[in-house]
Amino acid sequence: MVNDDINLDNNSFTIYHQNICGLKGKIDELISSMSPNFPHILCLSEHHLKHTELDQINIEGFKLCTPYCRQTMKRGGVCIFIQKGLECTKIDVNRYCKDQDIEICILNLKTTTFSFHIMAVYRAPTGNFNLFLNRLDDSIKSIYRANLNLILCGDINIDYLTENDRKRQLDSMLQTYNLTAIVNFPTRSQGVSSTTIDNIFIDNLKFSKIYCFSPFQWSVRP
Numbered sequence: 001m002v003n004d005d006i007n008l009d010n011n012s013f014t015i016y017h018q019n020i021c022g023l024k025g026k027i028d029e030l031i032s033s034m035s036p037n038f039p040h041i042l043c044l045s046e047h048h049l050k051h052t053e054l055d056q057i058n059i060e061g062f063k064l065c066t067p068y069c070r071q072t073m074k075r076g077g078v079c080i081f082i083q084k085g086l087e088c089t090k091i092d093v094n095r096y097c098k099d100q101d102i103e104i105c106i107l108n109l110k111t112t113t114f115s116f117h118i119m120a121v122y123r124a125p126t127g128n129f130n131l132f133l134n135r136l137d138d139s140i141k142s143i144y145r146a147n148l149n150l151i152l153c154g155d156i157n158i159d160y161l162t163e164n165d166r167k168r169q170l171d172s173m174l175q176t177y178n179l180t181a182i183v184n185f186p187t188r189s190q191g192v193s194s195t196t197i198d199n200i201f202i203d204n205l206k207f208s209k210i211y212c213f214s215p216f217q218w219s220v221r222p
Contacts, residue, residue: 013220014039015118017153019198022075023047027059041109042081045122045155045198054079066090066105073099078120078154080107091117096139101127104139104154117143121154129166132156137173144177151220152179152201160196161186178203 016039020026023044034042042062047054051069059081065088067079076099082088091106103122108115119139123132140150152174158166160181171181179201186194207220 013041015041015043015151015153015200015220017043017045017120017198017200019045019122019155021046021048023049023057024053027057031060038083040083040086041118043078043118043120043153044081045078045103045120046075047077047079048075049077065107068094068097068103068105070099070103076100076103076122076124078103078105078122080105080118080120082107082109091143093139093142096135096142098128098131098135100124102132102135104136106139106143114149116149116151119150119152119154121152121156123154123156123158125157127157129169133169133173140177148177149206150177150179150203151207153199155198157197160184160199161194174201178205180204 014037016034018030018033020030023030038061042059047067047069049057049069051067054064054067054069054077057064061083062081063084065080065082068077070076086109089108089110091108093104093106097103101123104119106117106119108117121136123129140152143150156170158164158170160167160183174180180203181199181201183196183199186196187198188195202220
């Protein structure tokens, strides 16, 4: 059960991201994977649901803050849940989304001591990479300011275990906002093959203390 005594005044908060590959019917499994260190923020990619279906999802202790659901294609989608004791503001970035190529949602969470933005991202393996890169850049620009505290997480289907051109292009763009990938271990394994296609990007100058509870769950402190 999620702890009702939520305290973010020490500036430490926990983020959980997972490609859930279909949220419906997996709530118990998801809760079990988060226990006992329940996160403050829950980011899911590929929830596979429509808005009406997602609104009916009940994850005990959490509330849906902002989703993106595919408009024409099936599956895909991203969403962010937060603990019920927290307050957030949804940032409208639907104009930058295109099914399969770039699926994003953003929230702004404020406490008595700090404010930050969380962006959840999904890019399908067959998505248009150049469109993804350009629209991701545009979406960050739309909220950017000098004191912006942004954390970007998601399934981008770009392998960070190997050096490749798409990784270099994405890094080059994100570094203009001082965002750096922090996941340096495999997030997917199949047989003898491992990849890091899920990642979290932060500004190391603003978020200096990071602790990994599991491959999906991170504690971050500004």
